[in-house]
Amino acid sequence: MPSLPDVMTPDAAQLAQAAGGEGRAPLETGSPEHDLFTGLTRLGDTTLILGHRVSEWCGLAPVLEEDIALANMALDLIGQTQLWLGLAGEVEGRGRDADALAFRRDGWEFHNLLLVERPNGDFGRTLMRQFLFDAYHLPLLKALEGSTNPRIAEIAAKAGKEVAYHVERSADLVIRLGDGTDESHARMQSSLDALWGYTGEAFIGDAVDARLGEAGVMPAPESLRSDWDRTVNAVLAEATLERPASDFAHKGGKQGRHSEHLGHLLTSMQWLQRSYPDATW
Amino acid sequence: MYAQMVKSEAANDDPALLAAFQARIDAGERIEPKDWMPDAYRKTLIRQIGQHAHSEIVGQLPEGNWITRAPTLERKAILLAKVQDEAGHGLYLYCAAETLGVTRDDLTEQLLSGRMKYSSIFNYPTLTWADIGAVGWLVDGAAIMNQVPLQRTSFGPYARAMVRICKEESFHQRQGYDLITKMAQGTAEQKAMAQDALNRFWYPSLMMFGPSDKDSVHSTQSMAWKIKINTNDELRQKFVDQTVPQAKYLGLTVPDENLKWNDDKDGWDFSEPDWNEFYDVLKGNGPCNTDRLSARQKAWSDGAWFRDGLMAHAKKAEARRVAAKVAAE
Amino acid sequence: MSNEWPLWEVFIRGQHGLNHRHVGSLHAPDAELAMRHARDVYTRRNEGVSIWVVPSAQITASAPSDKGPLFEPANDKVYRHPTFYDIPDEVGHM
Numbered sequence: 001m002p003s004l005p006d007v008m009t010p011d012a013a014q015l016a017q018a019a020g021g022e023g024r025a026p027l028e029t030g031s032p033e034h035d036l037f038t039g040l041t042r043l044g045d046t047t048l049i050l051g052h053r054v055s056e057w058c059g060l061a062p063v064l065e066e067d068i069a070l071a072n073m074a075l076d077l078i079g080q081t082q083l084w085l086g087l088a089g090e091v092e093g094r095g096r097d098a099d100a101l102a103f104r105r106d107g108w109e110f111h112n113l114l115l116v117e118r119p120n121g122d123f124g125r126t127l128m129r130q131f132l133f134d135a136y137h138l139p140l141l142k143a144l145e146g147s148t149n150p151r152i153a154e155i156a157a158k159a160g161k162e163v164a165y166h167v168e169r170s171a172d173l174v175i176r177l178g179d180g181t182d183e184s185h186a187r188m189q190s191s192l193d194a195l196w197g198y199t200g201e202a203f204i205g206d207a208v209d210a211r212l213g214e215a216g217v218m219p220a221p222e223s224l225r226s227d228w229d230r231t232v233n234a235v236l237a238e239a240t241l242e243r244p245a246s247d248f249a250h251k252g253g254k255q256g257r258h259s260e261h262l263g264h265l266l267t268s269m270q271w272l273q274r275s276y277p278d279a280t281w
Numbered sequence: 282m283y284a285q286m287v288k289s290e291a292a293n294d295d296p297a298l299l300a301a302f303q304a305r306i307d308a309g310e311r312i313e314p315k316d317w318m319p320d321a322y323r324k325t326l327i328r329q330i331g332q333h334a335h336s337e338i339v340g341q342l343p344e345g346n347w348i349t350r351a352p353t354l355e356r357k358a359i360l361l362a363k364v365q366d367e368a369g370h371g372l373y374l375y376c377a378a379e380t381l382g383v384t385r386d387d388l389t390e391q392l393l394s395g396r397m398k399y400s401s402i403f404n405y406p407t408l409t410w411a412d413i414g415a416v417g418w419l420v421d422g423a424a425i426m427n428q429v430p431l432q433r434t435s436f437g438p439y440a441r442a443m444v445r446i447c448k449e450e451s452f453h454q455r456q457g458y459d460l461i462t463k464m465a466q467g468t469a470e471q472k473a474m475a476q477d478a479l480n481r482f483w484y485p486s487l488m489m490f491g492p493s494d495k496d497s498v499h500s501t502q503s504m505a506w507k508i509k510i511n512t513n514d515e516l517r518q519k520f521v522d523q524t525v526p527q528a529k530y531l532g533l534t535v536p537d538e539n540l541k542w543n544d545d546k547d548g549w550d551f552s553e554p555d556w557n558e559f560y561d562v563l564k565g566n567g568p569c570n571t572d573r574l575s576a577r578q579k580a581w582s583d584g585a586w587f588r589d590g591l592m593a594h595a596k597k598a599e600a601r602r603v604a605a606k607v608a609a610e
Numbered sequence: 611m612s613n614e615w616p617l618w619e620v621f622i623r624g625q626h627g628l629n630h631r632h633v634g635s636l637h638a639p640d641a642e643l644a645m646r647h648a649r650d651v652y653t654r655r656n657e658g659v660s661i662w663v664v665p666s667a668q669i670t671a672s673a674p675s676d677k678g679p680l681f682e683p684a685n686d687k688v689y690r691h692p693t694f695y696d697i698p699d700e701v702g703h704m
Contacts, residue, residue: 035683048354055348055357058578059341060362062584063615067341071365078358085354094477099353123587169646176594177587219650262429272352272410279468281352281410316674362654369651376635379617385637386614445634449655592613595639 024094028117039212042254051077053120062123065213076162084156089217103273107262114253115198117262128191131174134167136202143219147211167198171235178239189241202251283336283400283424285491289502290321293300304368306417306507311437314380322506326436327381333398334374334487335392337367343407344416359456377438393578394423402489404567411464411474419456426520430510465531466515480536484554490517522548617666618644622658630662
């Protein structure tokens, strides 16, 4: 007996019609649709989790102007999430929208980078995480603008404008705080050291990445490394911060193997949807 | 209100100057920062605008409490944008106060040390998602009652800040009502949450206007100066008259057995809130006073290195610019 | 020690090509950050296409006591306003 529901049985087909695709079979691993779905959840989950982390600061930032700026960034990231996960849901074709994907999947189905689930720490840690991510995010989006998939190219063009501002902001703050007081310097250096091991994952491709790259849908992760290195080296130098020597990279987030932190984040993020599954909000 | 029970100062300036000042206000002129004003007017305004600003800032906390638990991406974005607006409103108001010769850091210091107050309403907890609707609908609704007339207040920078705030605020009340509508028309559990939110926020919302001030000297002075436009009782009545039909539309019950339409006054009769509870909250004994203040204290002290670091960098960079210019000459 | 960020005045030119208009103030350690803060604080609703920031301390304002001498002389120069002139209806819009 097959373990997966068969789309050809009349029952399943009827169900799919009646419930807008909910009865359709899951995408087959290794198929182009499944690859595309996975690639889109990697994008959307990453912006979702980072947006969530940044939003945790709301009302608690060191100064009002920063509170407002951070909220703008979180709003951009949540907006991008709606687009990436919305498209992922369409590609999947099983009736799940962006909210269903964000609020009804378990940790092992999340494909975000480990970097963005790191806890906020102090404000310097949050800014450093943001910079290390933004410096990758911008070249990623630039490459996605040239995707063979027009929907992806369109979303990337919109998000690219937002993220160009993000990286300008986070790079500038890293420079200022690195080259500020002794204390701000020390805090930024220790943030950099603590986060460094989580930056490499973004540039390590797997089979899904390779197939998406081959098809021109998404860039090969390895191809984004030199841009990132250039930005990071220039900013760290101006910030008088020392780039850690280690090239060890924690990985697994993109494949659904996460740190313990993600579970706690999802516990609060998904709580209402999980507790009241019949409700609409 | 966001500024509750603001004590006015007694004016003891030259009577001729005072009379001329009052004449300007009576003629509907705006007082601007560099104009002559009685010291008492200045001090009272600093207290009132400062308290209003503090309320916006502390008011971020009860709603911020639900940002990480908002049930959809859109609700999360809306709530985040709303709480962000409150930071903006606090900022505008601090700037208005600063034109009177006080600094934002001074005002912050006074909030954190407990010498200045913020609105009593923010010492109540947000316990369910429906509370986020109730805060928008009732708390912002009550605030708007006061803020709309304050667009005509006599002090120019305060009035202008209010114009900006009122423009943004109507989004807040609407999103709150929209949220609680979804709850009230939702599952039995959601409906119960909506009713519970109304039960808990009704009387604290009525308290926002402050106790009756029809006999208060402070109130009389502030109204003469047009930094207070209506009495507390007028605004409270207006709020009840506006809100009761909105609750009915939702199928929710206002928790007041004495609520009754009164044809003579063309408004609702309603029960007074428990003013002892109000004074307890003002004294620091509300359910969340300690938590709210310590959250603000922590944010401020944890952020000191950040503010100082950026200032230090700006000074260094300026010194480098000057040195480079000198070297070039 | 007071290490408070200085105050800046923010001017924004909106979509419709009107002059820059004073919209409010904010705190920032220097001009670049003042500019960014202005973008984040005062253009959240798509209000502007161009921003000026000026240190508040650098603004020279007219004194209220000069209001008479500065502005009243313009009061009686009604001929500067288009409404001063009666144009016959037959001439059309002018």
